[in-house]
Every structure is written in structure tokens, then in C-alpha cells.
Amino acid sequence: MSDGNERLRSEELQGSWAMEAQELLDGTKGKEREEARRAFGLEAAETIRDRTLTLFNRGRRMPAGTFSGVDFVEDMRELGNQDVAFIGAPYDGGTTFRPGTRFGPSAMRRISSSTGSRFNPGMGVDLTESLDMVDVGDVLIIPSNLEKSFDQIAMAVSYVAEREIFPVVLGGDHAIGYPDVRGLAPYIDGNIGIIHFDRHSDISEKSMDERMHGSPFFHATNIPNAPPANLVQIGIGGWSGSRDGLKIARDREATVITVDDIDRYGVDRIIEYALEIVWRNAKAVWISFDIDVTDPAFAPGTGTPVPGGLLPRELLKMMRAFGAEGLAGMEVVEVSPPYDQSDITALLGAQAILEVLGAMVAGGKLGRRVDDLPERPY
Numbered sequence: 001m002s003d004g005n006e007r008l009r010s011e012e013l014q015g016s017w018a019m020e021a022q023e024l025l026d027g028t029k030g031k032e033r034e035e036a037r038r039a040f041g042l043e044a045a046e047t048i049r050d051r052t053l054t055l056f057n058r059g060r061r062m063p064a065g066t067f068s069g070v071d072f073v074e075d076m077r078e079l080g081n082q083d084v085a086f087i088g089a090p091y092d093g094g095t096t097f098r099p100g101t102r103f104g105p106s107a108m109r110r111i112s113s114s115t116g117s118r119f120n121p122g123m124g125v126d127l128t129e130s131l132d133m134v135d136v137g138d139v140l141i142i143p144s145n146l147e148k149s150f151d152q153i154a155m156a157v158s159y160v161a162e163r164e165i166f167p168v169v170l171g172g173d174h175a176i177g178y179p180d181v182r183g184l185a186p187y188i189d190g191n192i193g194i195i196h197f198d199r200h201s202d203i204s205e206k207s208m209d210e211r212m213h214g215s216p217f218f219h220a221t222n223i224p225n226a227p228p229a230n231l232v233q234i235g236i237g238g239w240s241g242s243r244d245g246l247k248i249a250r251d252r253e254a255t256v257i258t259v260d261d262i263d264r265y266g267v268d269r270i271i272e273y274a275l276e277i278v279w280r281n282a283k284a285v286w287i288s289f290d291i292d293v294t295d296p297a298f299a300p301g302t303g304t305p306v307p308g309g310l311l312p313r314e315l316l317k318m319m320r321a322f323g324a325e326g327l328a329g330m331e332v333v334e335v336s337p338p339y340d341q342s343d344i345t346a347l348l349g350a351q352a353i354l355e356v357l358g359a360m361v362a363g364g365k366l367g368r369r370v371d372d373l374p375e376r377p378y
């Protein structure tokens with residue numbers, strides 16, 4: 001014990017003791033846990049140099065719950081035979097304005113957690129009866145590296161699609177729209193059509209020298225079986241983020257539907273028109289739902305809000321209509337809890353997913369439908 005006058009020696013520091021102790025504390029339990037973590041999470045994409053990192057995040061900052069309270073698949077080698085897999089992609093390094101969507105997956109999981117049934121009176125569907133749904137947790141994201149994160153996300157979506165399981169990706173900013181389609185495309189035997197809900201056109205080649213959240217559909221529609229002729233953008237408008245995009249959409253002959261178009265022609269005619277284009281010579285359809293297509297009064301929790309967007313009832317009706325025709329997967333992006341109020345944005349994102357799944361069941365496109373229901377009034 002130093003009396004305060006002698007010179008302090010290193011062996012008298014707790015830090016020195018801790019450095020010695022650390023080695024002895026590294027016991028068999030830790031090693032076993034590490035081995036299991038690496039096996040359960042699968043091998044990371046090739047571009048990840050640190051091979052101790054896995055494809056799915058196992059063991060580092062795990063989500064507190066699962067989407068809609070479904071079972072969590074810890075060992076990804078066991079995935080197979082399920083109908084639906086919820087995949088978190090908590091990446092927000094593609095954000096050009098206000099960040100925070102890395103917390104989107106956990107907010108949608110928390111607000112949707114439920115131990116009860118998932119019955120919808122309008123559809124006559126109970127999702128828990130009709131679908132085998134699991135949550136596979138989060139893709140292991142590299143927060144500072146967009147391209148490595150793309151490789152991880154695309155590989156994770158491929159892993160699910162390869163097993164013929166319907167992927168539901170919980171974003172994340174809209175940059176993930178590109179790797180999501182890239183991961184799905186090899187498993188579609190023909191062209192993929194894309195329904196893209198957004199206030200922004202998100203089809204610029206780059207912003208700030210990178211493939212940021214304003215670029216997913218430039219790169220997605222460069223994929224040979226995801227042609228821009230089958231891209232339908234719904235809800236475009238406002239005063240930000242669409243000038244360059246409209247030029248590219250014109251050059252590529254994509255379809256752009258504004259909020260005024262929906263006002264003028266009505267939701268039903270827009271649905272009919274969008275379905276005709278998205279399915280033309282296509283084998284499958286993907287929904288990319290940017291929550292900011294919604295009026296910020298109903299969805300304030302997003303990085304780049306634009307007043308005057310769609311109303312939840314319009315939006316959910318469209319989701320049901322596209323779901324009923326069958327889909328190959330969907331993503332919900334740009335839910336940003338730091339700007340949310342009472343979780344209403346996360347709740348809308350979660351409900352859009354449930355509406356799509358329910359409509360797919362009711363339409364006989366996914367899972368097991370009850371066929372002897374009474375005749376519907378309309």
C-alpha cells in the first residue's frame with residue numbers, strides 16, 4: 001500500500017492485475033459459445049476479411065424480441081420448410097439526411113410483438129393458423145461499409161429465397177433495396193416486377209459518390225431479370241430527391257405514379273394499372289415499401305419526410321391488392337424510431353407486412369387457406 005509519498009509501481013495498478021486475469025478468464029464456456037455463434041450465424045460474405053464474423057448476427061447486440069412474437073431461429077443451418085422469414089437489416093449508412101433507421105427492425109419487432117392470434121375479420125384469415133413464420137434475427141451489418149453490408153444482405157436474402165421461404169426484410173434505409181433484389185433475383189425463373197412505394201424516386205446512380213439510399217432502383221433495374229419496364233413507383237412528389245431520378249426513370253421507361261394521380265384516378269384504377277405493368281412478362285413481384293410515402297402526420301418517424309403523402313387506408317388497400325395477386329418478397333424501409341411518436345410509424349410498417357401476408361393467404365398464394373368460409377357480401 002502506498003503511503004502517498006513513494007513512486008507508484010505498475011504492479012500496484014488494478015489495470016495490471018486485470019491484464020493478467022483476462023487470459024485465465026478465457027475458459028471453455030466462452031470458447032463453446034464462440035464456436036456455436038459461428039456455426040449458427042453461417043459464413044459471412046466473401047468480402048468480409050474477418051472470418052470470425054458471421055452472415056447473420058449471433059451474439060452481438062441481439063434484438064430484444066421477434067417480429068409478431070414468432071419463434072426465433074438461432075441455428076440458421078436449421079432453416080427450411082417455413083413459409084415466411086423476417087430478416088432484420090439494420091443498416092443506415094446509406095442515409096443522406098437524418099440517420100436512425102438502424103433501429104427500425106427493433107422498433108417494428110417491439111410494436112408487433114404479440115402472444116395472441118393474428119386474426120383479421122375483413123380477410124377471414126388467422127396468420128398463426130395459416131403460416132409457419134419465423135424471425136431469423138438481423139443480418140450482420142458492417143456499419144461503416146455500404147458495399148460489404150450489401151454483400152451480407154444479398155447473401156442473407158438468397159439464403160432464405162433458396163429455401164423457397166417468403167422473405168420480409170425489416171430495414172434499414174432504402175440503400176438495402178438494391179441488395180434485397182440482388183439476393184432474390186437468382187431464385188426467380190424469369191423477370192421480377194417491383195412495386196416501389198415512395199415520395200422520392202430513389203433511382204439516381206449515386207449520391208455523394210456512393211450507392212446511397214437514393215440509388216437502389218438504378219442498380220436493382222440493372223439486374224438482367226429486374227427490368228425497369230416492370231418498375232412501378234407509387235407516391236412520388238414533393239420538393240426533394242426526384243429531379244435526377246425522373247430523367248433516369250424516363251430514359252429507362254419506368255412507370256411513375258404521383259399522389260395527384262391517385263387523387264385523380266382513385267386507388268382502384270391505380271391498383272389495376274400498376275398490376276398490369278408490374279406483372280407484364282414477369283414471373284414474380286417484389287414490394288419495396290418506403291414508409292415515407294405516407295403523410296408524415298401518420299408516419300413522422302422517418303429521415304426524409306414529405307408532407308402530402310398517402311393515407312394509411314389508401315396504402316393498406318394497395319398492399320392487400322398486390323398481396324392477393326402473389327409476391328416473392330417484400331421490404332419495409334426508412335422507419336426511423338428517433339423521430340417517431342408513440343411508435344405509430346413502426347406500427348404502420350408492421351401492419352403493412354401483416355396486410356400483405358394476410359392477403360396472400362386469402363388469395364391462396366401462400367400457406368394454408370380455410371376454403372369453406374361463408375360467401376362474402378362483397
Ligand SMILES: [Mn+2]
Pocket residue numbers: 174198199200290292293304334
Ligand atoms: Mn423515400
